[in-house]
Amino acid sequence: MSKGRTWRARQARFLNRVHARLAARARPARGFVSQPEPRTIGYFARGRQLLAGNVMFAGHLLEVQDAILWDLDLPDEAFAEAVHGFGWLDDLAAVGDAKARKLAQQWLWGWIGRYGGGTGPGWSPELTGRRVIRWVHHALFLLRGTSAEEAEAYYKALAAQTTFLARRWQGASPGLPRFEALTGLLYCGLSIEGMEERAEPARLALGAECARQVDDQGGIPTRNPEELLEVFTLLTWAQAALQEGRKDPDPAHLSAINRIAPTLRALRHADGGLARFHGGGRGLDGRLDQALAASGSKKRQTDGLAMGYSRLSAGRTSIIVDTAAPPAGKASSQAHASTLAFELTSGRRPMIVNCGSGAEFGADWRRAGRATPSHSTLCLQGYSSSRLGPERWIGLSRRELLEDTPRHVPVQMDHADGGFRLEAGHDGYVGLQGLTHARAFELSLDGREIKGEDYLVALDDAANKKFDKAMDAVKLAGLPYDIRFHLHPEVDVALDMGGNAVSLALRSGEIWVFRFSGKVDLAIDPSVYLEKGRMRPRASKQIVLSGRAMDYATRIRWSLAKAQETATAVRDLARDDAEMLT
Secondary structure, three states: OOHHHHHHHHHHHHHHHHHHHHHOOOOOOOOEOOOOOOOOOOOHHHHHHHHOOEEEEOOEEEEOOOOOHHHOOOOOHHHHHHHHOOOHHHHHHHHOOHHHHHHHHHHHHHHHHHHOOOOOOOOOHHHHHHHHHHHHHOHHHHHOOOOHHHHHHHHHHHHHHHHHHHHHHHHOOOOHHHHHHHHHHHHHHHHEOOOHHHHHHHHHHHHHHHHHHOOOOOOOOOOOHHHHHHHHHHHHHHHHHHHHOOOOOOHHHHHHHHHHHHHHHHOEOOOOOEOOOOOOOOOOOOHHHHHHHHHOOOOOOOOOOEOOEEEEEEOOEEEEEEOOOOOOHHHHHHOOOOOOOEEEEEOOEEEEEOOOOOHHHOHHHHHHHHOHHHOOOEEEOOOOOOOOOOHHHOOOOHHHHHHOOOOOOOEEEEEEOOEEEEEEEEOOOHHHHOOEEEEEEEEEOOOOEEEEEEEEEOOOHHHHHHHHHHHHHOOOOOEEEEEEEEEOOOOEEEEOOOOOEEEEEOOOOOEEEEEEEOOOEEEEEEEEEOOOOOOOOEEEEEEEEEEEEOOOEEEEEEEEEEEEOOHHHHHHHHHHHHHHHO
């Protein structure tokens, strides 16, 4: 981190501490204006793990047993943010029984007793916004069976956090953190007696932030689909809270909801889950449906890119491809080197995936998940397609790093004979190796066949010279590349006789066959599937095509075709059709 950024971070922490302690002196709230609704959804399985004494955040597993959460030695800043953000409250509420309520009450009032006076790492605008949203949503769950003194402490702490947010929401980073801070402030202003004066400034500020952060495509700078869903969800919650309080949302607020809804629909696979790119996961089950229903928007993406992604769909098959340069500037901190990577889902079964975000499992997994080899695309000489990727960039100059971030990503979508065709390319390897990676997908009208092509091409004399220089460095042995197809853990994979094809068996009973042509070697290697809500990464497999670029142009062809549908698959299809009708 640069000296300037370090100084700004220290200044922000100092201001947070000052305003937190001042806010703790705020007059206590008297109660709720109306009965809050529990809109947030948690993981039931993770809630059960918490009850069993297993606390896992940011890649660290701690055994709590009968200890209070705040008595633990928190291993790092990421873990501290997770516990002080109170996301775990959603998980305990998902369990919802008396034992879960008792644990939630112990941890919440433990936080009030230790940090309610304005101290501790939880007093940042984004964490405070995230926390008060959970406190308000689960108020009935938390307050049941409590004493008058405990209820008074709860309302006093809510009032202090509302006052803090009113003074410090601008200190939250643009994007999801600021939306969390403003939504938390708006919630408290609308819900809590004595805080009504905070609602109108929060309403106006939320509208202004929508205009700044949500672009014309309905996207956000990070290009993270799950983060877009979280922003969308916050905006629908804020819309509902305002309307319940008989206030009109800002026009920019409503416009942002209407722009985001069709983008999210385009980023959704056939099974209902989101495409997993740039640190995002599939999204909580039901969250997208709930948010889309709450928005009231019926619009769908008609053509063009959706936040930089291209979508092909036919029959029960969906393909989503990253066809834009990685996020830049502040938004790049969580970005992945995934340009031209794709995911493929057949019906309710994910088949080709990206490894996903490793942030839940610690710093090493986070770095690995961001690199190009963790995505279903081509990787040249072990380099990531962007300087966002790690190890192989060590020792390169700043000029070389900047040259090797994709800047130009042309995209074209057409109707092909008997299907749909997508062509795209990126210049992420031009700076060092002189090669442009181009990729084409062709999906049949019935969704039962996908034809793919990958190209490595030197497009001009300058690129030829860079390629020649790279070839000299390897003594004309060729530039090695790998094309990876990461498989979902529930896909059973088998190499067919002769080693020229791979059979992919889905749990639905479908059988897909992968074939290829070109001077490449085929291997089935181990892979991982990094998924939120799990205690550890899931083991999976990947198909890898390996070869060497020996000339200015290299082409590799591959295909996926559905070979069989069993009775289970037919039942899945009938169920899908029935749901579409309803």
